Amino acid sequence: MIITRLKDGRFVIPDFQRDFEWRPWDILELMRSIFLDYYIGSLLLWKGKRENFDALSCEPIYGHDNTNGNREYIVLDGQQRLTALYYVFMAPDVPLPNRTNRYFYFIRVNKFMTGEHDDAFEYRWLKGWRTKFLENQNEQYKAHIFPLSVIGEGGFQLANWAQNYEKYWRDEATALVENDDREKFEAATQHADDAKEFGEYLNDIIHQYQISYIELDQDLTIDKVCDIFTQVNSRGIQLDVFDLVNAMLKPKDLQLKLMWRTAAPRLEFVDTKKMNVYVL
Template structure:
């Protein structure tokens, strides 16, 4: 390993675009966010060191034995989050980046590409959820956020956001455009003059700082590994990546599987399956490759813990051999979760899919299991277990591997064609993951709020007769829009009760699950009026009221608090029955 002559950012990125530098399959995916990219560029513009890089000189005879990837240029969180596989021509070698991939990819995006991440609260499948942005430098203003510690105002913006309004200074300079400047003198002066910026000196200085950082300075210090022993290179790679943004075991597993699988490309298979689980067939989830990989280890019946000692060639061979079954089981498990009404917003623990997939694999369940009448009772048992595990705090948190191993052992030992819920729950209790609820926990659930993490799961337990595979919304029985102070005063609610009304409107006793179309039609109609309109038949109206605990539904808001308290007690009784609540053990003298 030898130290090489430092290079400029421009020189390094030029080498990347000539495909002289590639990433070995043992590298993780790109994980940096927009703030990390801007901080890196700010540091370079200030002349700060940004760490050294480690490259591997891969000879032609070695290159043909491994998989390599190109550098990501246009990052899109949904549509293009991964680098493309590279082709190394026969008889050619390459230079692989062992350490510095995140920084080099960030610089490549900053200067040559774009960055598109999901807007907060936007739906994953929405057309405008991922605006395409490029890195811009503000030539006029200082950074707004002092907490970031930036000297320069660098920001990812859409081209429309960066465009100057009529009459305003054209202050946003696209960082990548610095590569097109002919020089650091007249070209910079002309650029600033053409933009009509009044503070000519500041703008010119900032643009000059960017030019020097990218094209003049040589901050890219790197070491070159020439050893062709793959095991030794892997050891160097793991040690180098033990600090900073640490390489996760799942990344390492995926990387090693990519090199060890004989017929399939592990990285491509996992990527494809993650996308299919999350967004195909109407599904809307956000499962990660970690979940897919842990499920793969579980179904392959090897140690499911992410430990380096488990990444053996024999274990990887088992995973590859089982891949068709792993893929089918995960897709069916995701579809089941969808049928149970779950999506990316209300599925609070992604790990729950692992035992579901393993169970479906063990019973060799095909697509018919998902909707056949013969399996309806088993699906209901599975749904109730899943829901209770999501409602109970702490089930899928710490100690996850131990829990999954226990559940796998029970499912493997099961000799019936039904989900062994009693045996599973006994095994869970042994490791401190009991699904028993005491009455204090039930009372806590009664205070769940609209759109809370566990609210959907609790409502689905309360009212199990709904076909949750269809689109259901969490709905306010008494519309929230009527609970402003002004509207409450207008209907005669005493001032001293307004706070009580507003504190209760978002709580569980005022919530129900309502079909999407019905929820839209209901809007801000009072519940008694809507029920009369939606269910003109007295029999259907009575059934709906009984099934949703809407007895004694008042005609106006004056009776809201009484209705709320009565429904709260009815819901409490339902939860005690549904969740099997027990009294909390009495405190001992020692406590």
């Protein structure tokens, strides 16, 4: 399962890839697509060898420390999507790029179950929100907030959350019967009924959702892989000339991106994200 592989640090990013740069709402749209069972495109992966990991200066996915040495695939296309998945499900204690805060993603169960999919997916960064909801499951059940990081915890966490969410609203329904509040009783009962269906739906998505990928043979030479990378990406608008030239120079053992990282601090007074291209 891809979530397990992400957690284990099996995907790494070659130095010639651009950095993770998706914005919070880009990640949200990916989550919506996945949980509505939409196709999110394919990945291009290269089964790695130790010498290739080193030659391409591969780094872990953003937010992952990758200290366990489980590197397996070099990501040639799909870094933004894989990193977004890791960030949402593993909830690393790091802010998003160009942000000062850590973001949290969740589903409003009641809206999801009534088909209000445009409003069902949300994110928050406020520290007070984190304290109130992420650290208090009863508040989650009460507000119908399902943190997507529960999925990343693995094991029986998802099943336990759904069962406890159902129990919370069954207990609420029982209390409302005693108070003779028919309207609120029916609403609480519906939430409890939805809980089981929601848990089953998520379980199916997690175990059956397919992300297609192309796996390049690990015996391909680095120059051939870099050529494939440039050919794939030069047909789109994802990469600029700096990224492409960096990839083409990699087989010549020229670390263009590393050189730029060393030089960039001296040019911080220029307010542009394209300075590397201009210098090149």
